[in-house]
Amino acid sequence: MVKLNTVGDLCPIPIIKISKMIKELHPGDRLVLLSDDPGIEADLPAWCASNKHQLLSIEKQGDIYRCVVQKKPDQS
Amino acid sequence: MSAKIKAIGLISGGLDSMLAARLMLDQGIDIIGVNFNTGFCLTDHKRQIRKNSADKTRLQNEALQAGAKLEFPVEIIDISEEYWQVLTKPKYGYGKNINPCIDCRIKMFSRAKEFMIENDAQFIFTGEVVGQRPMTQHKQTQELIAKKSGLEGLLLRPLSARNLPPTIPELKGWVDRDKLKAFYGRTRKPQINLAQELNVIEYPQPAGGCCFLTDESYAKRMRDMFRHNMDLDSIPRDEVILLKVGRHFRIGEKAKLIVGRNEGENNFLERYKKGKISLEVRDYGSPVALADANLSEYETMLAASITARYSDCPPGKEAIVQIEKDGTVNELDVLPAVPEDIETMRV
Numbered sequence A: 001m002v003k004l005n006t007v008g009d010l011c012p013i014p015i016i017k018i019s020k021m022i023k024e025l026h027p028g029d030r031l032v033l034l035s036d037d038p039g040i041e042a043d044l045p046a047w048c049a050s051n052k053h054q055l056l057s058i059e060k061q062g063d064i065y066r067c068v069v070q071k072k073p074d075q076s
Numbered sequence B: 001m002s003a004k005i006k007a008i009g010l011i012s013g014g015l016d017s018m019l020a021a022r023l024m025l026d027q028g029i030d031i032i033g034v035n036f037n038t039g040f041c042l043t044d045h046k047r048q049i050r051k052n053s054a055d056k057t058r059l060q061n062e063a064l065q066a067g068a069k070l071e072f073p074v075e076i077i078d079i080s081e082e083y084w085q086v087l088t089k090p091k092y093g094y095g096k097n098i099n100p101c102i103d104c105r106i107k108m109f110s111r112a113k114e115f116m117i118e119n120d121a122q123f124i125f126t127g128e129v130v131g132q133r134p135m136t137q138h139k140q141t142q143e144l145i146a147k148k149s150g151l152e153g154l155l156l157r158p159l160s161a162r163n164l165p166p167t168i169p170e171l172k173g174w175v176d177r178d179k180l181k182a183f184y185g186r187t188r189k190p191q192i193n194l195a196q197e198l199n200v201i202e203y204p205q206p207a208g209g210c211c212f213l214t215d216e217s218y219a220k221r222m223r224d225m226f227r228h229n230m231d232l233d234s235i236p237r238d239e240v241i242l243l244k245v246g247r248h249f250r251i252g253e254k255a256k257l258i259v260g261r262n263e264g265e266n267n268f269l270e271r272y273k274k275g276k277i278s279l280e281v282r283d284y285g286s287p288v289a290l291a292d293a294n295l296s297e298y299e300t301m302l303a304a305s306i307t308a309r310y311s312d313c314p315p316g317k318e319a320i321v322q323i324e325k326d327g328t329v330n331e332l333d334v335l336p337a338v339p340e341d342i343e344t345m346r347v
């Protein structure tokens, strides 16, 4: 699974980075995003919903959020 | 069957851009929203400062929320690097403060046009209302912005379209002009009525100003920075970010001190300690203060004394200030500064 570490980045940079990276993946691929920005709790579900990707999980481990996203099936 | 018409919408996430998006969706247009990160967004900064807020809605990006609610994709485009040129050398000047709104809009629309081409879209739309804002939403200014960004005829303002000459999307029949609106001016009533009519229920309240560049005290600090730097392109971006937080004091021709005003700002300043001198008062509640690395002895005393002034150390009582540089901590005994003595240094 591809890992994207955005710890230290403040919003909206984590979303800009994941958006760029997901374009490189194949439909259905999964990606792990790490972030220490609490804004990710609101932004990532909204970004996934608006772009039709699937948010599989968001877990907070200490100060770090570990989020798993699955790319939508038909995005090129 | 002909391919679906596609449009790119500039989405702030406020009510106007949501309504414009909804009008396009209702006409069967395929839309992609774009939102630009200039690095000067007031809301983003508030979110960064209130990092530990329990209320998640205070930490959300409204453009993404709008996309999720109305079910269209939103892309955040980072223009923060190239934006520096727009800010320091605006061709059309500044607004009331240090906001280069016309150049800023030209930059955003030019980038949106590139995005439109990359995504095989046919036109751009925005939630702008003619006559609503002083600088960018007058008819002539809107025409200038469309022309300079190469979008003449391709820029549709669904909320004011019937007050404006028909655009290519209307002339070609991609959108039905009769279903667009003729809103004008500062009143919000037509938008609120339309929101009810279209069942757009959840939208953010206007936050009063979308970016730091329209803020009077931020503009004052930025101008002070411009005055004290010969080469604007060599100013580190961290210095620009730091203009957003704390109380600022010019303590020397090349030296500045920033004192945090609350826990959020203190935490924010902590992130920028590297390469700077940080000051904190020992034994009392203390703000975090940051100063440039190369202070003279006098400037160091002054920085310590100002930091002590904003600590819980009583006036007239000596404070021990811890001064950290490159991991080494020294202590300095000072009297807290007297407010009248430092007021002239305030930026």
Ligand code: SF4
Pocket: B038, B099, B100, B101, B102, B104, B105, B136, B210, B211, B212, B213, B214
């Ligand atoms: S207020 Fe700020 S973001 Fe908005 S147009 Fe002006 S400079 Fe650009």
